Amino acid sequence: MPAPQELMAILAPHTQSHLIEDWDELSQEQRSHLESQIQAIDFDVISQLFHEKKNSTSAHDDDIAARAKPPSVFVGQPFTEDKVAGAKQTGEELIAAGKVGAILVAGGQGTRLGFDHPKGMYPIGPVSGAMLFSFLCGQIVNRSKKAGATIPYYIMTSDATHEETVDCFEKENYFGLNPDDVFFFKQGTMPAVDMHTGHVLLAEKGKIATSPDGHGGLLNGLDKSGALADMQSRGIEVLHYHQVDNPTAIVCDPIFLGLHQQHNSQVSTKVLAKVNAAEKMGVVCEVDGKTQIVEYSDIPDDIAAKTDEDGELLLKWGNTAIHVFSRSFIETLCKEGTGLPFHIANKKLPHLDQTGQVIKPETPNAFKFEKFIFDALPLAKTALVVETSRAREFNPVKNAEGNDSPATAKAALSALFKSWLEEAGAEIADDAVVEIDPAFAVSAEELKGKVEGSYSGEVLLK
Incomplete structure (x- = not known):
């Protein structure tokens, strides 16, 4: 079964006919998907971008x-x-x-x-x-x-x-x-x-x-x-x-x-x-x-x-x-x-x-x-x-490791939450790991009156 003429009419002026060379070998599902992809592409824009890049x-x-x-x-x-x-x-x-x-x-x-x-x-x-x-x-x-x-x-x-x-x-x-x-x-x-x-x-x-x-x-x-x-x-x-x-x-x-x-x-x-x-x-x-x-x-x-x-x-x-x-x-x-x-x-x-x-x-x-x-x-x-x-x-x-990694983000979150607790009047152990659910508080100001005393180990407020 040859490729639909409407697809050829889209592709040929832009020398993109290679996209449907294997049309006969495709399943009906593959044909339908490829056809929808082709119809969604503005080949005029693609051609313009390519030539601008090559000449820039x-x-x-x-x-x-x-x-x-x-x-x-x-x-x-x-x-x-x-x-x-x-x-x-x-x-x-x-x-x-x-x-x-x-x-x-x-x-x-x-x-x-x-x-x-x-x-x-x-x-x-x-x-x-x-x-x-x-x-x-x-x-x-x-x-x-x-x-x-x-x-x-x-x-x-x-x-x-x-x-x-x-x-x-x-x-x-x-x-x-x-x-x-x-x-x-x-x-x-x-x-x-x-x-x-x-x-x-x-x-x-x-x-x-x-x-x-x-x-x-x-x-x-x-x-x-x-x-x-x-x-x-x-x-x-x-x-x-x-x-x-x-x-x-x-x-x-x-x-x-x-x-x-x-x-x-x-x-x-x-x-x-x-x-x-x-x-x-x-x-x-x-x-x-x-x-x-x-x-x-x-x-x-x-x-x-x-x-x-x-x-x-x-x-x-x-x-x-x-x-x-x-x-x-x-x-x-x-x-x-x-x-x-x-x-x-x-x-x-x-x-x-x-x-x-x-x-x-x-x-x-x-x-x-x-x-x-x-x-x-x-x-x-x-x-x-x-x-x-x-x-x-x-x-x-x-990144998986180093700067901007899960490890640095978790450390930053804990340090931020510890600073909030301290500002709200609580005492925090140096080695404490702290997490505050944002639904509980989004600032030190919101923690005031909600926390008191000292915290150590793993701390989760929610």
Whole structure:
């Protein structure tokens, strides 16, 4: 049975007909899947991206980095009472009025951690082994209860994590959240192409090699899934954005929400000082009057090492991937079709060759395409940058060992909770390991009156 003419009409103009060369050998199920994949791909875009990449140089990125300056609309630490008291009240009022929602990016798997499940399911509690999901959802449970208002949670998954994530939430009773206030949606995918020919690669017979379209796929995902319409119907005005691998992110932080509102910002982002010029963090800066984030790999070493008159790094503010968006700004980007740019990465990707054999390359052979949500910053008319504390709010779980690993995140959580107990008036043994369920408390202030005496060994408060 020959391939349908409509598929040939799609593929032939883009020299992608190889995708259906083995059509006769495919089962009906394989044909149906491949056909749906082909029809979902915009081959004009793929062709354009490939040719742009082949003809590009690094000069453009170097030029941007050379023009980068520290952000001018900036709120730095320490957060003195006069600086943030009003902001905290404003943020709390937004939550109480039901105008705040939260966005969780949870499309990643725990593969690099040796964990064959969605990363959000990773056991990170230093005492209980509670999941990453638990530390984030629990904060929403706490703030919702305290404010007497609903904070809907919009959770972006991927093809790889969606089903298991939804099952996990159901089994865990949505971690205390109301199921009606949790909205799951999937990010999109993009095909991988041969970096020399531009041919879309096959992962196996009847299946195109694809990968998630990056956290910048959030905009399209919110729009197409109906999540954006749900926000509108609920009267949500501001959205707190965070990633699943950072258990110490302050979800729906009233101070951050309030500062965003007070500055009439369309998008706000939290930053922290880089340890050194070589730290692999995107840099939040200002280029030609626009706030933006430049990838560390796009900043030449000599520019990254530049210092100011005080000897501080000129480009020192690292991106924490914690943002606040105004819903109206997201709507504008979606309605106007102001697409975020694709970033193209060189990857080693196993694939089928023309003979049907699986090739496992030892060097990069493919281009993968993804969008980054932080590319929305320069599109905003107003953008705010807010400094946060690394110890308090940036302890991601990215590597199996060493820095940014489960071990460092668990230690950071325990140290944070111990500091809360001490501030609340309790005595803590030096070797104590402490875990506080966020539904019980999300700050030292909330612990006051709930704890007393001394604690040692393993301590779990819930």
